[in-house]
Amino acid sequence: MRELKPDAFIAVAMSGGVDSSTVAAMLKRDGFRLAGMTMQLWNQRRLPELMPESPTGRCCSLDDVYDARAVAGMFGIPYYVVNFEKAFEESVVKPFIDEYLAGRTPIPCTLCNNHVKFDRFLEMAEGVGADYIATGHYARVGYNDASGRWELRRGVDQGKDQTYFLWGLLQQQLARTLFPLGEMRKPDVRLLAEELGVPTASKHDSQEICFVPNGDYAAFIEAYFAEQGREFAVPRGEVVDEAGHALAAHAGVHHFTVGQRKGLGFAAGEPLYVIGTNAATQQVVVGRGEQLQRASLRAAHVNWVSIAAIHDERPAQVKIRNRHAAADASLRPTADPSIVEVVFAQPQRAVTPGQAAVFYDGDVVLGGGWIE
Amino acid sequence: MTYYFDHNATTPLSAAVLTCVSRVLRECYGNPSSIHSAGQAARQEVELARGHVACLLNAHPSEIVFTSGGTESDNLAVLGAVRLGGAAGKHVVTTAIEHPAVLGACAQVVREGAEVTYLEVGGAGVVNPDAVQRALRPSTMLISVMHANNETGAIQPVAHISEIARTAGVLFHSDGVQAVGRLAANVQALGVDLYSLSAHKLNAPKGAGALFVRKGVKLQALQFGGRHERERRAGTENVPGIAALGCTADQLQQHRAVESQRLAGLRDRLESSILRRVPGVRTNSAGAQRLANTSSLQFDGIQGEALVIALDLAGFAVSSGAACSSGAVEPSHVLLAMGLTRTEARASIRFSLGQGNDEIQVDALADAVVASVARLRKLSPVYEHA
Numbered sequence: 001m002r003e004l005k006p007d008a009f010i011a012v013a014m015s016g017g018v019d020s021s022t023v024a025a026m027l028k029r030d031g032f033r034l035a036g037m038t039m040q041l042w043n044q045r046r047l048p049e050l051m052p053e054s055p056t057g058r059c060c061s062l063d064d065v066y067d068a069r070a071v072a073g074m075f076g077i078p079y080y081v082v083n084f085e086k087a088f089e090e091s092v093v094k095p096f097i098d099e100y101l102a103g104r105t106p107i108p109c110t111l112c113n114n115h116v117k118f119d120r121f122l123e124m125a126e127g128v129g130a131d132y133i134a135t136g137h138y139a140r141v142g143y144n145d146a147s148g149r150w151e152l153r154r155g156v157d158q159g160k161d162q163t164y165f166l167w168g169l170l171q172q173q174l175a176r177t178l179f180p181l182g183e184m185r186k187p188d189v190r191l192l193a194e195e196l197g198v199p200t201a202s203k204h205d206s207q208e209i210c211f212v213p214n215g216d217y218a219a220f221i222e223a224y225f226a227e228q229g230r231e232f233a234v235p236r237g238e239v240v241d242e243a244g245h246a247l248a249a250h251a252g253v254h255h256f257t258v259g260q261r262k263g264l265g266f267a268a269g270e271p272l273y274v275i276g277t278n279a280a281t282q283q284v285v286v287g288r289g290e291q292l293q294r295a296s297l298r299a300a301h302v303n304w305v306s307i308a309a310i311h312d313e314r315p316a317q318v319k320i321r322n323r324h325a326a327a328d329a330s331l332r333p334t335a336d337p338s339i340v341e342v343v344f345a346q347p348q349r350a351v352t353p354g355q356a357a358v359f360y361d362g363d364v365v366l367g368g369g370w371i372e
Numbered sequence: 373m374t375y376y377f378d379h380n381a382t383t384p385l386s387a388a389v390l391t392c393v394s395r396v397l398r399e400c401y402g403n404p405s406s407i408h409s410a411g412q413a414a415r416q417e418v419e420l421a422r423g424h425v426a427c428l429l430n431a432h433p434s435e436i437v438f439t440s441g442g443t444e445s446d447n448l449a450v451l452g453a454v455r456l457g458g459a460a461g462k463h464v465v466t467t468a469i470e471h472p473a474v475l476g477a478c479a480q481v482v483r484e485g486a487e488v489t490y491l492e493v494g495g496a497g498v499v500n501p502d503a504v505q506r507a508l509r510p511s512t513m514l515i516s517v518m519h520a521n522n523e524t525g526a527i528q529p530v531a532h533i534s535e536i537a538r539t540a541g542v543l544f545h546s547d548g549v550q551a552v553g554r555l556a557a558n559v560q561a562l563g564v565d566l567y568s569l570s571a572h573k574l575n576a577p578k579g580a581g582a583l584f585v586r587k588g589v590k591l592q593a594l595q596f597g598g599r600h601e602r603e604r605r606a607g608t609e610n611v612p613g614i615a616a617l618g619c620t621a622d623q624l625q626q627h628r629a630v631e632s633q634r635l636a637g638l639r640d641r642l643e644s645s646i647l648r649r650v651p652g653v654r655t656n657s658a659g660a661q662r663l664a665n666t667s668s669l670q671f672d673g674i675q676g677e678a679l680v681i682a683l684d685l686a687g688f689a690v691s692s693g694a695a696c697s698s699g700a701v702e703p704s705h706v707l708l709a710m711g712l713t714r715t716e717a718r719a720s721i722r723f724s725l726g727q728g729n730d731e732i733q734v735d736a737l738a739d740a741v742v743a744s745v746a747r748l749r750k751l752s753p754v755y756e757h758a
Contacts, residue, residue: 035681035685038698040698065698065699078685080681080699081698081700081701082678082681082700083677083702085700123751124675124677124678127682127747127748127751127752128678128681128685129682129685129747
């Protein structure tokens with residue numbers, strides 16, 4: 001972690017999990033002034049039809065708040081729950097739904113990082129006098145004197161690296177952000193947690209989409225519409241092959257994602273995959289595995305992180321989903337500076353609109369954009 | 373070192389109460405229902421306290437029922453009155469600015485078949501007695517209107533409403549949790565039939581309260597068990613809590629008027645200092661008569677939550693809105709009922725003064741507010757820099 005002035009005041013984003021609890025404990029050990037804060041992002045009492053069990057054990061559950069509060073209390077850290085429900089709904093949940101209905105597969109975590117955690121939370125932290133925010137993300141931030149920019153690099157623990165969700169961070173956000181776990185491997189974090197007396201028992205790692213119980217986003221979207229009193233015009237469409245032959249009926253493109261094999265609604269002689277969706281026609285196109293391969297993609301709303309915008313083609317490794325080994329590619333600028341064309345050295349499977357393409361040079365996050 | 377300005381949430385123990393509670397905890401361990409002398413000693417404490425509370429309210433001691441606090445008193449008043457003989461078909465009139473203890477009890481009697489009218493309040497946060505009159509129906513059997521509001525300090529026209537209730541032959545409950553100790557709470561002058569109070573708002577501990585039940589008023593008990601409190605509240609008495617409530621009632625009887633004047637002076641000093649030095653501040657319920665100790669201010673372009681945290685980190689305890697179960701802040705239903713937008717309600721901070729506060733603390737708080745608001749506004753995307 002970078003050098004900080006000894007009287008730095010740091011707001012720690014505490015989720016109640018081991019990672020952020022350990023961040024709080026280690027910064028306390030190092031003598032910094034701290035405030036612990038838990039973001040209340042979603043009211044788990046909403047959409048009760050989606051949760052058969054009690055509203056605990058998920059993001060923003062009371063259990064998480066109790067855990068975070070208990071850890072803050074153990075270490076003598078002032079602790080607050082801050083309410084960002086409205087910002088989260090407007091800038092994460094609604095775009096998430098819109099994306100699905102438009103036939104894309106969104107990443108709410110990136111939206112949350114861009115618009116809540118590193119925006120509203122950072123603003124709140126600065127407002128109460130904090131110099132920095134610290135989170136439990138596995139990523140590294142450092143200042144590059146040569147380029148004059150803040151650099152974002154992968155966490156040392158490649159298996160836990162979370163930079164795929166952090167490519168939207170701006171320079172002024174990185175300047176005020178600490179990722180104390182970026183230099184550590186998860187097992188070492190657990191050891192440190194035990195050494196510092198952080199309770200580590202039985203905490204599950206957080207899920208990818210914290211506000212969608214059981215990952216059933218289609219049920220979530222339909223329940224959300226019902227809650228808003230809005231008619232959910234149940235879309236109907238057809239599953240078609242690449243020649244356009246109808247193979248089955250389906251209940252809306254939001255049930256499908258590129259690369260999906262199960263739940264297509266019919267049995268086929270050979271494995272078939274979703275290779276594309278079209279919200280306008282409500283068509284879901286399926287094909288054989290090799291038809292999922294794409295040699296290039298266009299990334300829009302590109303944000304350059306560790307480097308300034310590119311003007312010439314340059315090599316990079318590009319990740320097209322969180323669990324994807326970055327693939328060698330060439331980044332080509334287009335006439336529109338917010339759009340980059342990515343040409344892969346080898347075709348990649350299941351390039352999915354709505355996911356992010358994140359550009360790396362080794363460990364360094366060059367930038368990223370949304371796959372069109 | 374924390375300067376505490378959240379006395380409408382709860383109060384620290386006074387020295388007199390601490391002495392009293394320590395003595396009772398040590399010496400009066402008996403069960404007040406027991407025949408032996410240890411029991412009698414505890415009974416003495418309970419009845420002495422009942423006398424002090426009755427005296428403070430200008431009631432008869434037999435009209436005081438000890439409870440576990442404000443919530444139970446409000447629940448017992450509303451549920452106890454409506455349930456007697458069955459809730460079905462009965463009508464209750466209350467207001468949108470009541471404490472959740474009253475609103476929650478009203479929601480429950482609705483589930484049991486009663487109907488409830490929630491009166492709107494004007495921009496000053498005061499209920500109009502004419503609206504109470506208009507809301508009455510032949511089936512109306514209870515009116516519940518708080519004496520003073522916890523968020524804004526707005527004092528409600530309780531004496532006027534009690535005349536309406538008496539004329540109509542309807543029971544009248546008033547939640548006096550915030551008013552007792554800050555206003556004269558004379559149940560005869562107020563004309564109430566039921567009146568709630570809580571110990572911990574009065575420099576006594578949590579877990580004790582009382583309900584004034586006018587002689588002749590019948591309530592259905594909420595609890596089942598022994599014949600305590602004239603069969604109105606089963607359960608062994610919280611002797612130290614009750615003794616503390618009695619002790620604090622006795623203290624208030626002697627010092628309330630002077631202390632209220634002192635707090636009014638401090639509150640006005642705080643408000644004028646902030647209003648003079650910070651642009652874009654409005655006083656909520658400015659048009660109402662307010663409790664001497666309460667100030668609810670709206671700061672343009674500020675998230676109240678952030679200001680509360682900033683002030684806490686600077687050593688000042690104040691509050692904003694209502695805490696939900698997680699501890700996150702939601703906009704106050706009281707301010708929303710007064711017609712404030714959600715943004716305006718979120719921009720509001722409540723300062724509530726009490727025993728320990730003095731001019732030095734008030735001036736330090738005003739300085740901290742000025743500094744914190746300036747910093748927050750510099751970062752605020754919504755505040756137009758003047």
